[in-house]
Amino acid sequence: MTELLTADALEAALRDVGATRYHHLHPFQLRLQSGACSRGEVEAWALNRYLYQACIPQKDAAILARMDDAQLRREWRQRIIDHDGEREGEGGIAKWLKLTDDLGLDREDVMSGRLALPATKFAVNAYVSFVKDRSLLEAIASSLTELFSPMVIKIRSAGMLENYDFITPETLAYFNKRPVQAKRDSDFALDYVKRYATTPELQRAAIGALEFKCSMLWAMLDALEHAYLYAKPWPDAFQTADRGQRQAAE
Ligand SMILES: O=C(O)c1cc(C(=O)O)c2c(n1)C(=O)C(=O)c1cc(C(=O)O)[nH]c1-2
Numbered sequence: 001m002t003e004l005l006t007a008d009a010l011e012a013a014l015r016d017v018g019a020t021r022y023h024h025l026h027p028f029q030l031r032l033q034s035g036a037c038s039r040g041e042v043e044a045w046a047l048n049r050y051l052y053q054a055c056i057p058q059k060d061a062a063i064l065a066r067m068d069d070a071q072l073r074r075e076w077r078q079r080i081i082d083h084d085g086e087r088e089g090e091g092g093i094a095k096w097l098k099l100t101d102d103l104g105l106d107r108e109d110v111m112s113g114r115l116a117l118p119a120t121k122f123a124v125n126a127y128v129s130f131v132k133d134r135s136l137l138e139a140i141a142s143s144l145t146e147l148f149s150p151m152v153i154k155i156r157s158a159g160m161l162e163n164y165d166f167i168t169p170e171t172l173a174y175f176n177k178r179p180v181q182a183k184r185d186s187d188f189a190l191d192y193v194k195r196y197a198t199t200p201e202l203q204r205a206a207i208g209a210l211e212f213k214c215s216m217l218w219a220m221l222d223a224l225e226h227a228y229l230y231a232k233p234w235p236d237a238f239q240t241a242d243r244g245q246r247q248a249a250e
Contacts, residue, residue, distance in 0.1 A: 007194040010203055014141075014190070014210055018148040021214035024155070028221040028229075033156045035163025040240025041228045042164065043103045046096075047238050048120040048224060050110050053096045055124045057083040059131045063139045075188055082181050095174035102171040115238040119223030123216045130212060137202060141193050141209035145217060146186035150179035 005013060023029050031037050032045060060079045067073045085091025100110045109115050131139035153175045160167045197203045227233040228240060 002200055004198075004200050005203055010194055010197060010206070011190065013203075013207055014144060014193070015147065017207060017210045017214060018145065021211060021218070022145060022148045022152070023214070023217040023221055024148065024152040026218055026221040026225075028225040029152065029156065031225075031229075033159030033163075035159065038228075038240065038242045039103075039164070039166060040242040041224070042160075042167075043100075043105060044228050044233075044238050044240060045224055046100050046103055047105055047110055048116050048220065050096055050100060051113050051116050051120050051124045052127075052220065053083070053093055054111075054113075055128055057093075059128045062128060062132050063136070066136050066139065072192075079185060082177075092174060092178075099171055099174055102168070103166070109238075114236070117223045117227055117237050118234050120220055123219045123223075127213070127216050130209075130216075134209065135205065137193065137196050138205050138209035140189050141197075141206035142213040143189050144186055144193065144210050145213050146182040147190065149182045149186075153178055153182075 028037075028045070032042065037045070057080045060076060060083075064073055064076050064080070067076065081091070083092040085094055088094075097107060097110065101107065113121065127142070130142060134142075157172050157175050160172065161169065193206050197206045227237065233239060
């Protein structure tokens, strides 16, 4: 790509990254939504993904700190509020803990991150480092996976509710608000990227940032799939109670 794309063509290129690389295509995601995961795998998914949830306000604070424009900061700070809440017990992270509570996971185990897979930790750290090290445009573009999250959340939530008797609407309450928040946030970020990616180089950088983010989400599911289905978890990571039964049945 050496030519400058129109704003619409840039949007189409960004959407194509999602269509071909977003985690809605990942085998673990497909198994999760179809009911094929064991309960232990669902627990491992929720425990590992907590680290992603917990890093989101940190990465948004890092982005906020780099913004010179007060109007931009006013827009962006809502993301931190959505995840942290205005007070204890509110916000997205608290709702994620409701999910892990309902799955019977110990809060200390979840929040400390000590039972997460090594690859989850590397992936999450890579995301936070990316938004600190790269340009503001790339940092903002890396959030554009949210263009695609309403679609994956809808399919995943419906599939989990239908296929796992231990999942209730209350367990998945985290996801109720996300599609609306994600649309608001990704509309804003997409508008920013279309407005400020004004050279072929900047457009390539924005597309590359979205590819990076998709690869990071993909890597987290690769790690789960490998550890809990094909191989075995890292010795210090979460061990599922049903793994032995599964192997005996094979
Ligand atoms: O359930 C999902 O599949 C999913 C995906 C993503 C995403 O695409 O990064 C986010 C979320 N959920 C989410 O809940 C969330 O708060 C969020 C924030 C961000 C971001 O990069 O700023 N992505 C996502």
